[in-house]
Amino acid sequence: MSAVPVRAFAAPGAGDILLSVRGLKMHFPVYEGALFRKVVGHVKAVDGVDFDIRRGETLGLVGESGCGKTTTGRCILQLERASAGQILFNGKDLAGLDRNGLREMRRHVQVIFQDPYSSLNPRMKVGEIIDEPMRVHGTEPDKAKRNRRVRELLAKVGLNPRFADHYPHEMSGGQRQRVGIARALALQPEFIVCDEAISALDVSIQAQIINLLEDLRHEFNFTYLFIAHDLSVVRHLCHRVAVMYLGKVVELAECDELFDNPMHPYTRALLNAVPIPDPEVEAKRPHQIIQGEVPSPMNPPSGCVFHPRCTLAVDGCKTGVPVLRELRPGHWVACTQV
Amino acid sequence: MASLLEVDNLQTQFLTSGGIVKAVDGISYDVEEGETVAIVGESGCGKSVNALSIMRLIPWPPGRIVGGAVRFRGRDLATLSDTEMRRVRGRDIGMVFQEPMTSLNPVLTIGLQITETIIHHLGVTQAEADKRAVELLGLVGMSDAARRLQQYPHHLSGGMRQRVMIALALSCEPKLIIADEPTTALDVTIQAQILELMKGLTRRLGVALIVITHNLGVVARYADRVNVMYAGKIIERGRAHDIYHRPSHPYTLALLKSVPRMDQPRKEKLDPVEGQPPDLTRLDAGCAFRPRCAYRTEQCDQSFPPLEAVAPGHSAACFERGRVARLARAAS
Numbered sequence: 001m002s003a004v005p006v007r008a009f010a011a012p013g014a015g016d017i018l019l020s021v022r023g024l025k026m027h028f029p030v031y032e033g034a035l036f037r038k039v040v041g042h043v044k045a046v047d048g049v050d051f052d053i054r055r056g057e058t059l060g061l062v063g064e065s066g067c068g069k070t071t072t073g074r075c076i077l078q079l080e081r082a083s084a085g086q087i088l089f090n091g092k093d094l095a096g097l098d099r100n101g102l103r104e105m106r107r108h109v110q111v112i113f114q115d116p117y118s119s120l121n122p123r124m125k126v127g128e129i130i131d132e133p134m135r136v137h138g139t140e141p142d143k144a145k146r147n148r149r150v151r152e153l154l155a156k157v158g159l160n161p162r163f164a165d166h167y168p169h170e171m172s173g174g175q176r177q178r179v180g181i182a183r184a185l186a187l188q189p190e191f192i193v194c195d196e197a198i199s200a201l202d203v204s205i206q207a208q209i210i211n212l213l214e215d216l217r218h219e220f221n222f223t224y225l226f227i228a229h230d231l232s233v234v235r236h237l238c239h240r241v242a243v244m245y246l247g248k249v250v251e252l253a254e255c256d257e258l259f260d261n262p263m264h265p266y267t268r269a270l271l272n273a274v275p276i277p278d279p280e281v282e283a284k285r286p287h288q289i290i291q292g293e294v295p296s297p298m299n300p301p302s303g304c305v306f307h308p309r310c311t312l313a314v315d316g317c318k319t320g321v322p323v324l325r326e327l328r329p330g331h332w333v334a335c336t337q338v
Numbered sequence: 339m340a341s342l343l344e345v346d347n348l349q350t351q352f353l354t355s356g357g358i359v360k361a362v363d364g365i366s367y368d369v370e371e372g373e374t375v376a377i378v379g380e381s382g383c384g385k386s387v388n389a390l391s392i393m394r395l396i397p398w399p400p401g402r403i404v405g406g407a408v409r410f411r412g413r414d415l416a417t418l419s420d421t422e423m424r425r426v427r428g429r430d431i432g433m434v435f436q437e438p439m440t441s442l443n444p445v446l447t448i449g450l451q452i453t454e455t456i457i458h459h460l461g462v463t464q465a466e467a468d469k470r471a472v473e474l475l476g477l478v479g480m481s482d483a484a485r486r487l488q489q490y491p492h493h494l495s496g497g498m499r500q501r502v503m504i505a506l507a508l509s510c511e512p513k514l515i516i517a518d519e520p521t522t523a524l525d526v527t528i529q530a531q532i533l534e535l536m537k538g539l540t541r542r543l544g545v546a547l548i549v550i551t552h553n554l555g556v557v558a559r560y561a562d563r564v565n566v567m568y569a570g571k572i573i574e575r576g577r578a579h580d581i582y583h584r585p586s587h588p589y590t591l592a593l594l595k596s597v598p599r600m601d602q603p604r605k606e607k608l609d610p611v612e613g614q615p616p617d618l619t620r621l622d623a624g625c626a627f628r629p630r631c632a633y634r635t636e637q638c639d640q641s642f643p644p645l646e647a648v649a650p651g652h653s654a655a656c657f658e659r660g661r662v663a664r665l666a667r668a669a670s
Contacts, residue, residue, distance in 0.1 A: 064525035064527060064528075065525055172614050174614060175614065202380040202381055202552070202615065203553075203593060204380060204596060204611035204615070206596070206597075206610075207596035207609065207610030232597065232598045232600045233598055235598065235600060236598035236604055236608065270526065270527060273529065273530035274555065275530075275533075275553070275556050276600060277554035277594060277599060278558050278601070279559075279579055280579065280582075280583070281558075282559040287534065290527045290530075290531075291531075293495050
C-alpha cells in the first residue's frame with residue numbers, strides 16, 4: 001500500500017491522530033490432513049485496511065458477519081498478531097511490542113465485548129472483576145483505595161455500589177454490560193474498542209448503554225472504535241464511519257455524509273436493507289434487495305470483491321482492484337463506477 | 339366466519355427454583371386467513387413460549403399450559419391426542435425457528451428432511467416427494483435444487499438454511515406459519531432477502547403468518563396487525579399503523595422513542611426506557627411495567643389493567659391509555 005499518501009483517510013483538518021492503521025492484513029492459514037498438516041489456503045479475514053482515528057473521535061466500523069470488522073479490532077488490541085501492516089498508537093507500532101510493551105499498551109487501550117454473559121468471569125464477584133485490571137497493572141497498590149475506586153466506577157456506570165458483592169449471574173444483561181464498561185474504565189484508558197457492545201442487549205436497554213457510552217466520551221474525552229452491524233446505532237453514535245466488505249474498507253466518510261450520500265453500491269444496499277420502524281415510511285420506500293450472499297473469504301472473487309453482487313459491475317471490475325479514492329472532501333470510496 | 343387461529347386466555351407456567359414463572363399470563367389474540375400478525379417484545383416477555391404453547395411443544399417438567407384454549411379453525415388443539423397433534427404440526431401449521439442450524443438435523447441431507455415431512459403428512463411416493471422438494475427449493479429461491487437436496491445443513495450458509503426451513507414449513511401447504519425470530523441470526527442484507535421471500539410467498543399462497551420478533555423495523559415492514567407483549571401479557575394491540583403512530587401504552591411509546599431512526603435527524607441523546615426488565619418470579623397484582631413507567635398512578639399498584647379499546651381495532655392495557663395516546667399523537 002505504498003501508493004497511499006501519508007495523510008489519507010484522516011478526517012478533514014485532523015491534526016491529532018491517536019491511531020493509524022496502515023495496510024493491515026490478517027490471513028488465517030487453513031490446514032488439511034491430520035498427521036501431516038499442511039496449509040491449503042488462507043482465510044483473508046482482513047486484506048489491506050487503512051484508516052486513522054483522531055483523538056476524541058468515534059469511528060464506526062460496520063459490515064456484515066465475516067467482513068473482518070471484529071478481526072480488525074482484535075488486531076488493534078493485539079489479540080491477533082497481524083500478518084502484515086502497521087498499527088500506530090500514539091505514533092508507536094504496536095506490532096513490534098514485547099510482553100512488557102503490550103502490558104503498557106493495554107493500560108491505554110481497553111475493550112468492551114459483545115456478550116456480557118461470557119466476557120465476565122462467573123466465579124468472580126463484580127467488585128473483583130473491576131478491581132482486577134488495577135491490581136494486575138499495579139496502578140493503585142492500596143486495597144482500600146481500590147475498593148473505593150470500584151464503588152466510584154460502579155456509580156459512574158449507573159449501578160448501585162452494592163453490586164460489588166454480587167456475582168454476574170445475579171444481574172441482567174444490561175447490568176452486566178455496565179460491569180464490562182466499568183472494567184474497561186478502571187485503568188483510565190485513552191482508547192476503547194467497543195466490539196458489538198450493545199448488540200446482545202434488549203431494545204429497551206440498548207438506548208441506556210448508548211447514552212452511557214456517550215456520557216463517558218464527553219466526560220473523559222475517550223476515543224472509540226465502535227464495531228457494529230446495527231447501522232442506525234452507528235449513525236447515532238459515530239463521527240466517521242468505515243464500511244467493510246470481505247476484508248476491505250469499501251467506503252469511509254463523515255457520518256452524516258455517509259448516510260446522506262452513500263456512494264459505494266454495497267453501502268447503498270446495506271442502508272436500504274435496514275428496516276425503519278414506521279409502517280408508512282416502509283410502505284413508501286423502494287426496496288432494492290441485494291442478491292446473493294457474501295462469498296467465502298478463503299477464495300474471494302477476483303478484482304473488486306463485490307462485483308458478483310453488484311448492479312453497477314462492468315467487465316473491468318472482474319480484474320482491477322479498486323482503491324479508495326477521495327471523491328468528495330473526506331469521503332473515500334473504493335469503486336471505479338461511481 | 340371464525341378466525342383461522344384463536345388464542346383464548348392462554349396461560350403457560352414454568353416451575354423454577356425461584357418460584358413459578360407465568361411466562362404467558364392470559365393472552366388472547368386471533369389470526370385471520372392470509373394475514374400477517376406480529377408478536378413483539380423483548381427477551382423473557384413470553385413471545386416464544388406463546389408459539390411453543392400453540393404447537394404444544396412446552397416440555398413438562400418444567401413448563402405447563404395451565405389454562406386457556408388455542409382454537410385452530412374452530413378446533414381446540416388442547417383436546418387433540420398426541421397423534422392428532424402431530425398431524426397438525428407441519429401439516430396445518432408450519433414453523434420457522436430462529437436458528438436454522440439447530441432446527442435442521444445435521445446428519446440428514448436437506449432432501450431427506452424435506453421429503454420425510456411430505457411423505458409423512460401427505461402419504462405420497464418417494465418420487466412425488468422428490469419432485470415436490472425440487473419445486474419447493476425453487477420456490478424459496480435456491481438455484482440448482484437437485485444438487486442442494488444431496489447436501490447437508492453444514493454445507494449451507496445461514497441464509498440458505500433459513501430458506502430450507504421456509505421450504506420445510508411450506509412443504510405441506512399449511513394454512514399458518516409461525517416464524518419465531520426468523521431473521522435474528524442473519525445479516526441485514528440476508529434478512530431483507532428472507533423477509534421479502536416470506537412476505538411474497540405468504541401473500542401468493544394465502545398462508546397466514548405469525549412473526550415473533552423484537553425488531554420494530556421488521557414489524558413495520560411486514561405486519562398487518564401487531565401484539566406488543568410485556569412480562570407475559572399483551573399490553574397493546576392494533577393495526578401496525580395504530581401501534582406506530584398512535585401508541586397508547588407507555589411501554590410501546592417508550593420503546594418506539596428509544597430506537598434511533600435512520601430516516602430522522604440525529605438526536606442529541608436517545609430517550610431510553612429506564613430501569614430493568616421485570617423479574618417474572620416477583621410479579622405482584624399491579625401493572626408489571628409500573629416501575630419503569632412515567633404515567634404511573636396509584637391505581638397501577640392495585641391491579642393489572644385489562645386490555646381495553648382506545649379506538650376500533652386498537653386496544654391497550656393501561657389505565658392512562660387515553661392520556662398516553664393524546665401525548666403520542668401530539669408528539670408525532
